[in-house]
Amino acid sequence: MTEAIARSVSPAGEAPRPVERPAAPAMETRALHAYFGVTHAVRNVTLDFPSNEVTAIIGPSGCGKSTLLRCLNRMHETIPLARVEGEVLFHGQNIYSSEVDPIALRRHVGMVFQRPTPFPTMSIRDNVAAGLRVQPGERLDRRQVDAIVERALKQAALWDEVKDRLKTSATGISGGQQQRLCIARALATSPHILLLDEPTASLDPLSTQKVEELVYELRKSMTVIIVTHNMQQAARVSDRTVFMLSGEMVETASTRVMFTTPSDPRTEAYITGRFG
Amino acid sequence: MSYVMVALTCLAAAVAIVPLIAILGYLIKQGAGALSLDFFTSMPKPVGEEGGGMANAIVGTLILIGIASSVGLPIGIGAGLYLAERGGTRLANLVRFLADVLNGLPSIVMGIFAWEFLVRPIGHFSALAGGAAIGAMMIPLVTRTTEEMVRTVPQSLREAALALGFPRWRTSLQIVLRTALGGIVTGVLVAVARVAGETAPLLFTAFGNQFFSTKLTQPIAALPLQVFVYAISPYDEWHAQAWAGALVLIALVLVISVISRFVVRSKHGRAND
Numbered sequence: 001m002t003e004a005i006a007r008s009v010s011p012a013g014e015a016p017r018p019v020e021r022p023a024a025p026a027m028e029t030r031a032l033h034a035y036f037g038v039t040h041a042v043r044n045v046t047l048d049f050p051s052n053e054v055t056a057i058i059g060p061s062g063c064g065k066s067t068l069l070r071c072l073n074r075m076h077e078t079i080p081l082a083r084v085e086g087e088v089l090f091h092g093q094n095i096y097s098s099e100v101d102p103i104a105l106r107r108h109v110g111m112v113f114q115r116p117t118p119f120p121t122m123s124i125r126d127n128v129a130a131g132l133r134v135q136p137g138e139r140l141d142r143r144q145v146d147a148i149v150e151r152a153l154k155q156a157a158l159w160d161e162v163k164d165r166l167k168t169s170a171t172g173i174s175g176g177q178q179q180r181l182c183i184a185r186a187l188a189t190s191p192h193i194l195l196l197d198e199p200t201a202s203l204d205p206l207s208t209q210k211v212e213e214l215v216y217e218l219r220k221s222m223t224v225i226i227v228t229h230n231m232q233q234a235a236r237v238s239d240r241t242v243f244m245l246s247g248e249m250v251e252t253a254s255t256r257v258m259f260t261t262p263s264d265p266r267t268e269a270y271i272t273g274r275f276g
Numbered sequence: 277m278s279y280v281m282v283a284l285t286c287l288a289a290a291v292a293i294v295p296l297i298a299i300l301g302y303l304i305k306q307g308a309g310a311l312s313l314d315f316f317t318s319m320p321k322p323v324g325e326e327g328g329g330m331a332n333a334i335v336g337t338l339i340l341i342g343i344a345s346s347v348g349l350p351i352g353i354g355a356g357l358y359l360a361e362r363g364g365t366r367l368a369n370l371v372r373f374l375a376d377v378l379n380g381l382p383s384i385v386m387g388i389f390a391w392e393f394l395v396r397p398i399g400h401f402s403a404l405a406g407g408a409a410i411g412a413m414m415i416p417l418v419t420r421t422t423e424e425m426v427r428t429v430p431q432s433l434r435e436a437a438l439a440l441g442f443p444r445w446r447t448s449l450q451i452v453l454r455t456a457l458g459g460i461v462t463g464v465l466v467a468v469a470r471v472a473g474e475t476a477p478l479l480f481t482a483f484g485n486q487f488f489s490t491k492l493t494q495p496i497a498a499l500p501l502q503v504f505v506y507a508i509s510p511y512d513e514w515h516a517q518a519w520a521g522a523l524v525l526i527a528l529v530l531v532i533s534v535i536s537r538f539v540v541r542s543k544h545g546r547a548n549d
């Protein structure tokens with residue numbers, strides 16, 4: 001796995017998934033700091049994200065939770081003047097070391113954003129297949145692509161709604177469907193980790209419920225990290241919860257413990273609704 | 277008071293379209309009589325002979341537009357993409373400023389320049405020199421429209437592509453440029469329309485040709501040149517031909533716009549509207 005994201009290795013196709021030791025985290029941060037110019041957005045965060053679990057990152061607006069998430073697939077550095085210090089280990093490999101190609105890394109760490117971002121010039125099918133076009137290795141033929149598109153759309157619980165209109169524009173479906181389309185697009189390349197940045201922030205309650213059910217299902221096959229400022233959502237979908245405040249990680253625990261007996265008074269104040 | 281304002285702006289809007297309507301109306305009145313199938317298929321005839329057409333000039337103008345586009349579009353779109361995606365740098369500001377200056381450059385200056393550096397060293401007038409001269413005039417127009425249109429593509433689409441593992445260059449070409457394509461085509465058409473009617477730069481470069489030529493290295497006929505030559509002639513038949521030529525020139529630009537829009541729309545769906 002670690003070689004698959006390294007520049008030196010020829011793009012000979014998908015690396016075999018490693019044998020997972022039960023306790024091995026899929027991703028770890030070590031003394032991670034993130035900056036926008038002089039703004040210190042993430043301060044000294046050391047965290048483990050266990051494999052095949054859903055980890056929710058909660059906290060008030062501006063606490064650095066989205067920035068932390070964007071450090072995990074090196075999207076933070078795409079913003080001018082943004083920089084990162086510290087380490088992020090992906091299956092043991094520091095993704096900020098010089099031999100890691102961020103583009104290759106992002107093919108293994110999928111991401112879905114706050115607002116649906118379907119590519120407006122592409123059909124529903126081509127949207128789902130978009131990530132496949134930049135995968136290394138041999139080009140897939142049409143039938144293989146169709147099979148992957150179907151699998152991803154089924155995984156995203158969207159197949160039944162769009163299977164008769166795969167060739168139509170992706171902007172013609174509802175916002176909730178567009179967001180599930182973006183999830184399908186991220187799933188098509190079989191990422192090891194899926195990062196969700198407030199994926200239901202712009203959705204109606206029914207669509208939100210569908211996405212939440214989906215997240216719950218996904219952890220059978222991958223590690224999911226979801227940023228949300230909706231505490232009920234964190235309680236519903238996640239196995240572990242991380243609470244952040246002013247760029248610092250205040251507390252991390254299993255979701256049940258976090259929402260019943262938090263150990264830090266600030267966490268308790270937040271989840272009981274005294275601020276935020 | 278606001279009624280007065282509405283009335284004044286409405287009047288200004290009406291007056292603004294008067295020149296276009298007047299030009300079109302007068303062109304049709306004067307030129308339609310000389311238009312016939314012959315005009316599109318046959319060559320100019322000597323003075324005194326009936327009929328004759330501008331087939332060579334129509335084909336010549338299409339060839340010149342083709343050469344100009346193959347010079348102006350890649351450079352203009354590339355430069356516009358650079359300005360939009362890397363706009364903050366000192367080089368970008370310089371390019372943007374120079375593009376605006378180039379845009380304001382009188383076309384005859386472009387013609388003289390092309391003569392000095394393309395015609396004189398080669399030794400004779402040519403379609404290539406003419407196409408290059410008007411192609412250079414397209415560059416600033418296409419650059420600025422591309423920049424504006426690419427800027428309207430939301431940042432979130434770039435991020436979505438990068439997060440999928442698209443390298444930056446493929447994000448720019450396959451996602452950003454494609455999304456902005458509808459607007460860019462509109463800008464390109466404005467540029468084509470503008471240079472299709474240019475006469476001054478062609479006087480020194482393409483020169484015109486009384487015969488049918490499609491050779492890129494030889495002088496070539498062009499509608500605006502032919503209109504110019506016929507209009508300053510002393511013969512009434514030629515004057516009628518000049519009016520018809522002007523009408524065809526406008527129609528040609530219109531047809532190119534309609535076809536390009538149709539192609540873009542059917543290829544990329546309604547998302548580009």
